[in-house]
Amino acid sequence: MAYETLIVETHGAVGLITLNRPQALNALNSTVLRELLQVHEAFQADDAIGAIVLTGSERAFAAGADIKEMQPLGYVDVYSRDLMSGWDDVAKVRKPVIAAVSGFALGGGCELAMMCDIIIASETAKFGQPEITLGVIPGMGGSQRLTRAVGRYKAMDLILTGRMMDAAEAERAGLVSRVVAAERLLDEALEAAAKIASLSHPSVLMAKEAVNRALETTLDEGLRFERRLFHSLFSTEDQKEGMTAFIEKRKPAFKNR
Numbered sequence: 001m002a003y004e005t006l007i008v009e010t011h012g013a014v015g016l017i018t019l020n021r022p023q024a025l026n027a028l029n030s031t032v033l034r035e036l037l038q039v040h041e042a043f044q045a046d047d048a049i050g051a052i053v054l055t056g057s058e059r060a061f062a063a064g065a066d067i068k069e070m071q072p073l074g075y076v077d078v079y080s081r082d083l084m085s086g087w088d089d090v091a092k093v094r095k096p097v098i099a100a101v102s103g104f105a106l107g108g109g110c111e112l113a114m115m116c117d118i119i120i121a122s123e124t125a126k127f128g129q130p131e132i133t134l135g136v137i138p139g140m141g142g143s144q145r146l147t148r149a150v151g152r153y154k155a156m157d158l159i160l161t162g163r164m165m166d167a168a169e170a171e172r173a174g175l176v177s178r179v180v181a182a183e184r185l186l187d188e189a190l191e192a193a194a195k196i197a198s199l200s201h202p203s204v205l206m207a208k209e210a211v212n213r214a215l216e217t218t219l220d221e222g223l224r225f226e227r228r229l230f231h232s233l234f235s236t237e238d239q240k241e242g243m244t245a246f247i248e249k250r251k252p253a254f255k256n257r
């Protein structure tokens with residue numbers, strides 16, 4: 001299937017989505033949103049896909065929501081359409097998604113990276129929430145996800161000043177999972193995704209769900225939730241296979257069952 005704003009490929013068990021609006025530094029418009037949702041749905045339904053990588057270009061992962069699309073809108077337009085709410089569905093994909101970020105990840109670009117589960121950044125990456133410089137505030141989750149990722153004081157610094165932080169600062173702050181040389185970015189992300197995809201898919205999905213629950217609930221509830229998921233995995237063939245393979249000193253052959 002051909003997309004206007006995305007390039008979609010598969011690399012073995014990994015789905016690769018490349019944002020492709022180079023003329024606008026991959027600014028996120030309504031077409032990008034619609035197409036991303038279509039691809040996520042397709043990858044979600046495809047049992048052969050175990051993980052997804054989302055990337056942009058060397059110059060920009062994404063320079064934010066499309067300012068030219070938003071500029072003419074008024075309050076009634078954005079309120080009645082509940083503008084940006086569709087992006088919540090992008091964050092709901094159940095398979096693990098790795099953001100491979102090079103260049104600008106600003107505004108909605110940073111927010112899109114934060115909807116992913118792992119952020120691998122090239123040394124050239126720059127993160128920021130510059131909405132305040134446009135007379136608005138983050139609207140795709142920045143004030144919430146950035147604060148959870150880096151803490152209140154760093155989030156305030158970034159959101160109130162609109163400044164950018166480089167990859168090293170983002171890694172120190174806990175926003176970025178790893179920083180790699182620019183030329184290694186995609187390979188590193190694809191290798192990490194292939195490793196995840198080679199594991200038992202039910203346990204991978206549950207691991208993602210359990211980690212995400214930590215951000216939404218009390219410790220007590222979270223511990224109970226984790227334990228219930230952990231218990232449920234003993235009903236899978238893959239639990240028997242994984243533990244038997246360890247004892248027999250061989251690689252497990254997971255069936256995702």
Ligand SMILES: CC(C)(O)CC(=O)SCCNC(=O)CCNC(=O)[C@H](O)C(C)(C)COP(=O)(O)OP(=O)(O)OC[C@H]1O[C@@H](n2cnc3c(N)ncnc32)[C@H](O)[C@@H]1OP(=O)(O)O
Nearest residue numbers: 023024025027063064065066067068107108130138139140
């Ligand atoms: C989702 C919300 C609600 O949270 C809101 C947002 O995301 S609001 C948007 C937040 N992002 C920004 O404010 C960043 C805007 N872009 C820039 O500041 C600069 O483009 C830059 C610093 C990323 C790069 O600067 P430079 O290298 O000088 O390139 P430019 O000539 O500025 O850009 C090239 C080309 O891309 C267009 N562009 C860039 N960003 C956007 C955008 N967010 N929306 C629409 N178009 C964008 C820019 O206009 C240029 O196009 P032309 O004017 O040459 O046609």
